[in-house]
Amino acid sequence: MILYPAIDLKDGQCVRLLRGDMAQATVFGDDPAAQAKSFREAGCAWLHLVDLNGAFEGHPVNAAAVEEILDAVDIPVQLGGGIRDMETIEMWLSKGLARVILGTAAVENPGLVREAASAFPGQVAIGLDARAGKVATRGWAEATVLNVTDLAESFEDAGVAAIIYTDIDRDGAMEGPNVAATAALARATQIPVIASGGVSSLDDLVALSETGVIAGAISGRALYDGAIELGTALSTLNCRAT
Template sequence: MPFEIIPAIDIRGGKCVRLIQGDYGRETVYGDDPVAMAKRWADEGALRLHIVDLDGARAGSSENFEAIKKIVKAVRIPVQVGGGIRSFETLDDLLDAGVQRCVLGTALAKDPHFAEEAFAIYADAVIAGIDARDGKIAVEGWQETSVVDAVRFAAHIEEMGASRIIFTDIGRDGMLTGPNTGALAAVCEAVSIPVIASGGVHTEGDVAQLMAIQGIEGVISGKALYEGTTTLRALLDAVGPEEE
C-alpha cells in the first residue's frame, strides 16, 4: 500500500477550523464551507480525506452528519471520519452514507466492549484513534487525560481487533514543530498493524522521517496545509512517484 498524505478537515459549527493542541478555546477558522475544502484537497491530489467532527467529539454523537454526507457525495476519494462515534447507530449512519472508515477514539477507553464488537463486525471499516498527551491517552474530545500509557494501550487495542491505528500526539497538534517520531516508533514497535501518524507535520522532511519508521503507512496533515507552511503537492512529491 502506498504511503498516504491525508489532508484533515476539522468541522465545528459547520465551519472548517483548526485547534491548537486540541484546545477548543484556541480555534482558527479557515473556511465556512467544508465541502469546498474537501473538493480542493481532492483536486490537488489527495487520495483520502480525514474528517473530524469536533462538536461530535465533545457531545458524544455525530453533530455534523449532514456536512459529512455532502463531502462524501462531492469527492471521489475515500473519506474517514472521527469524532463522537460511540454507538452502532452512528457507525451504520456514517457507513451507509458512504464513509469508508470510522475512527473510534473515546469509545476505546470508555466502552471497550462496544469497540471490540465494532472491530469484529465492521473489520477494516472501523479503526482506532489513539490520542496521547505526554504519553497518556486523552478522551472526550481531548478534554480528559487518563493515566493509561499510550504505547501499552496501542498494543491492547490491537488485541481487541483493530486493523489500524491513527496515533495523534496532542502536544504537537497544530504546533508546526514536527512529529513525535520517538513516540510513533514506540507504537510501531508495540503493534503489528499499520499506524497513521498525526500531529506536527509541517515539512517534506517530516514526511521523509515518518516514511523511515517501519509500520507507518501514512500521515494526516492539517494546520501546515491551511497555514501554507507547505503544500499538498510538496508533501505528495516527498512521498515519491513510485509510492504515490
C-alpha cells in the same frame, strides 16, 4: 506512507485547534465540501475528518458538512468525533464513509471496538490521543492513566484497521511531529499506525516516512497555511491518487 489531509469541523466550518483547545480555533474556510474537492483534485488518496463538536458532545454534530463532503469526493474518507455506539457507526458507514475512528469509546467501551471491527472488517480504526504518553478522551478534555502502547496492544486481536496516534501537545502547534514516539508505537503493534499532530513541513513527512514503520500521516494547518505544498508532498511520498 499515505498522506491524509485533515478537515476539522467546528460549527460547520473548517478549523484548526491549538493543542485541542476549542477556544483557540482558527477558521480556514466555511465550505468544507469545496475544501475536500480541492484536496481530491490535488491527488489525495484519502481524507481525514474530525467532528470537533461531536467529540465534546458525544454524538454527531457536523453531520450535514460530512455528508456534503462525501457527496463531493470519490476517494475514501475516515471520520472521528462523537462516534460512541453501534447505531452511529452503522449510520456513518451506510452513508459512504470508508472508516470510522473510535477514540473515547476505545477507552470507555473496548467491547464496542471489538464488536464493530468484527461486524465491519477493515472499516474501524481507533484514535489514541495522548499527552506525555498517557491517553486522553472526550475531545482531549479528560486525562487517563492509560499508557498508549498498552492500550494499542490490547486491541491486537480485534481486527482494527488502523491506529491514529495524536500527540496532543504537538497538534496545531507547527512544532513538528513526535517521530520517535510514533515510531515506537508502530513497532510495538501489528496494527498500522497513522501519525497525527505537529506535521509542519515536508521534512516532517519525510522523517515519518523514513522510519519505515509508520503507515500514514495526517496534516491540517500546514496545508492550509501553505507550509506544505500538497502536490509536492504527494509526489515525494509517492502516494498520489490516480
